[in-house]
Amino acid sequence: MLSGKKILLCVTGGIAVYKAVALVSKLSQSGAEVKVVMTRSAMEFVQPLSFQVMSRNDVYWDTFDEKDSSVIAHIDLADWADLIIVAPTTANFIGKLANGIADDMPSTLLLAATAPVWIAPAMNVHMYEHPAVLRNIDRLYEDGYRFIEPSEGFLACGYVGKGRLEEPERITELVVSFFNESRVLPLAEKKVVVTAGPTLERIDPVRYISNFSSGKMGFAMAEAAVEMGAKTVLISGPVSLEPPKGAELIRVESAEEMLQEVVNQYADADYVVKSAAVADYRPAVVHNQKMKKKQGASSIELERTTDILKTLGEQKTSQCLIGFAAETTDAISYGKGKLESKNLDWIIVNDVTDPGGGFGSDTNVVTLLSRSGRERRFPAMEKKKLAKQLLETIVQEGQKH
Template sequence: MLLNKKILVCVTGGIAVYKAVALVSKLSQAGAEVKVIMTSSAMEFVKPLSFQVMSRNDVYFDTFDEKDSHVIAHIDLADWADLIIVAPATANAIGKIANGIADDMVTTTLLATTAEVWIAPAMNVHMYQNKSVMRNIAQLHEDGYRFIEPAEGFLACGYVGKGRLEEPERIVDLIKERFSNPIQLPLAGKKVVVTAGPTRERIDPVRYISNFSSGKMGYAMAEAATKLGASTVLISGPVELPKPEGVRLVKVESAAQMLEAVLAEYDDASIVVKSAAVADYKPKEAQTQKMKKKDGDSSIELERTTDILKTLGAHKNSQILVGFAAETNDAIGYGKSKLESKNLDYIIVNDVTDPGGGFGSDTNVVTLLTRAGKSYPFEAMLKSELANVLLEKIIQEERATVDDR
């Protein structure tokens, strides 16, 4: 599968550099043509000669050391590669790549390439969990980089936790899988249905009951699903947002219309993400004429709308059902309750009073809760970035569930 595939391995400085030597060796043995770029820090752990012997190619480490006067080395390498792997990727390297910094041959080459880039982090567990590192990783996810998650275990620093570079054999297997399915995106062939925005429940021809939902999170989820290869249907209440490219948009107004539209798409859906803020109540009788102002107080009798998410949970077959819970207090507690009572697979919980998120904001702060009892908190980030991170985490959880079977 790797015969004649051109793989560029970018090695940054960390104790896991010794594993990168084994990775280059195994890639070469599998038939790939491998070239290596090292940072100056990487050379403190392993000398370039080791990689030269394993790859049978020159090793690059100096942007200004042009080995062939007919080409510019970092541009030539950027164009040459079918796939680039950064292994090990330090927190420093991840930060540079995420922010477009090009101050050595690795980062300069990465900035110049149009090839697919995979990043295999390796660092202390606390560094990996640092908010700035998580933010940089989220940005790289949004930019289209693929990550090979670090493994858990004993680390060189003495800690036990997540941060070990994935084993070279596993990385090679992933690369073989990639080239056996060269254009397979994780949601290719899947139908994803997303609901977004508020609903409006008419009081009379000029008034309605609604909420402050902007639809931004739902639209971001629909766009992210499409980029991951899904055939996406976006069912939207009234919002002032442009239609995401590549999605099929269904516009609705009321809760009843949204329920009807979702049920029409539900049976053959693979994933349903219900991020819409649907009105819980509607006027029992909508007036056909404008209600005139009168002296004194007035009241409107309300009745419950159909709980769309609960209805979907009751009729779920093979669909992965993802709910949202916008709360103002005890968000996690209410989220866990809804996860169970509405038969969901995942629920994304946020406190709308948090200054980093909520209705109308471009950012959000959420926690992803799973049916298996796992909890994944995410710090404030752009909704466009968060949507991609959430979907990739759900995909990862589903793959792990299948593997466990």
């Protein structure tokens, strides 16, 4: 399962070191090549020989002990690894990493590492909940480190709570899943353009026309595209959402601005997910000064905005074009009409009056329609989960044809 994968295990000083020996055994049995680096505190619990026997590789603990004079050990190990796991990780070591301290072999090589780093904490429950430890964990997460959460149970100190190092079997499962996903990312080397949120059409300096779109579904689609390996461009109207990490965010305001940005990204796109709720009309005249109230009724002349989705359908070459249809009545019928009239490959239809979905909701209920006649209804579920299932279905169906 892990044949050819190179895993570097950094072991720090805690009673859970004995589990690290079992972890090396499990990873090796799964086909991985494992090398171990220890802190001197870890050596107080388990001798390097145990790791050497299990890994069949030299064990490193002294930054200045260069076993091969042709390389610098801590740099060579950092470059060698496909994945680095720190298990168990003490509160002290987490603090050192968070502050860039390099005073032993593991902390020094981690500063030189470019491979993904997973941290598996193990400590007393009160230590794990201490504000300083939580602050350091947050900082490391922001720096790109990922964590294997400790489990709850009886701790060596006698307490019962969260702080037990995750079991070696479970860590091995996570490693296998990580490399399997890395191998088969369905949108690797593909470009996905996602539009999201509402557009804002100005009337004067203080008033505008817009709609209730929150952008949540579009942002979820962009996040799913990133997770599936795509180069993702997210073009968003005015929203207050945090953009998904790994996506290029382009902020726009009006329908015209969104049109220009989408057209600029269209030529080399593989997939375009048009989930933005673009205004169909805009004021024919935009006033430079605030309009004053007048006696009696008033009206604003509106003009049509350019239909972005139809424009993309007319210009389509090899792109997979995916539209959204937010309807309040006869949603499927209207969705099928848009699918044909705008030259789409897929359309995602949702009735915004459904209590399980709609604007602003964290869940959604949709029906996916394809140009080939496929129709699949997705029940109410969290938008992030739904986005992943929608993209996976679209990609898988595309690969069949």
